Amino acid sequence: MTATPNEPVLLRRDEGRIAILTLNRPHAMNALSGELIDALQAEFDRLAKDREIRCIVIEAQGDRAFSTGHDLREVASTRDYAFHHSLLTRCSAMMVSIQRLPQPVIAKVKAVATAAGCQLVAACDLAVASSAATFATSGINNGLFCGTPSVSVGRNVGPKRALDMLFTGEFVDAATALRDGLVSRVVPPAELDAATMALANRIAAQPPQQIAEGKAMFHRHMTMELGQAYAYATEFMAGAIQREDAQAGIDAFVNKKPKPEWNGR
Structure with a gap:
């Protein structure tokens, strides 16, 4: 064409x-x-x-x-x-x-x-x-x-x-x-x-909020020095674990349940 x-x-x-x-x-x-x-x-x-x-x-x-x-x-x-x-x-x-x-x-x-x-x-x-x-x-x-x-x-x-x-x-x-x-x-x-x-x-097919926030986190920490990047990524990940999508995914893995359907951002 x-x-x-x-x-x-x-x-x-x-x-x-x-x-x-x-x-x-x-x-x-x-x-x-x-x-x-x-x-x-x-x-x-x-x-x-x-x-x-x-x-x-x-x-x-x-x-x-x-x-x-x-x-x-x-x-x-x-x-x-x-x-x-x-x-x-x-x-x-x-x-x-x-x-x-x-x-x-x-x-x-x-x-x-x-x-x-x-x-x-x-x-x-x-x-x-x-x-x-x-x-x-x-x-x-x-x-x-x-x-x-x-x-x-x-x-x-x-x-x-x-x-x-x-x-x-x-x-x-x-x-x-x-x-x-x-x-x-x-x-x-x-x-x-x-x-x-x-x-x-x-x-x-992945959890969209984790993807969106993870993308933003990645691009931000790439501009930081190593120690600052790890501190920032640690804070991000500790917070991400608390969210509903992560809790559902971890529960499915640990208890051998079907993979969850991920909702919108």
Whole structure:
């Protein structure tokens, strides 16, 4: 299926408790135009309040690219600093929104993810990649250091691997992305859809409040030093044990009862 420029830049469909967002600019390699950034932000704002959705998948239309990053035609349309600053500010806010969502977010990466497209993969909580996918922070090849992509990519792969990618603009394959922590799973291309939905359904079947609060706790403690992180995680977990969902789950395990049905957040 090939989208035209007149179609919505972002599609959403829900499969049970999973929301699937599809970047729909295949004619432009799913580049993150201002319109697409704003559409993602609006959808994240809606999903943050949706108690029925327990997991989110971000995928892309077309076989050529997950996303090649910012739309350089849009960037080149003006030399106005305020325009570029607004575009990048909105993009950064959208990326941060992914971490703040109560639901886990999975990137499903079929093909190329470069620059801010690679940033989007790194910003997601999890990423399932086809073994045919490739990744790069390739702005330097066009004379522009990938500053904002370096934030999430660096936090995924560490400084030396990130700077290697940022300084050279070279592509890495899916196996390397998995080794370095940029993606969480790699599967054959024919299994990408099924593997991603299996992961999403597995997450959606877990107790949603524990998942939502655990996601927030994890991202917060990753910014702390070790002792502070353990103190914070200890306080979190001691409180989580007292909650109804944990009590029901522990009781089912100890007394060999059927697994409970987890209610909404």
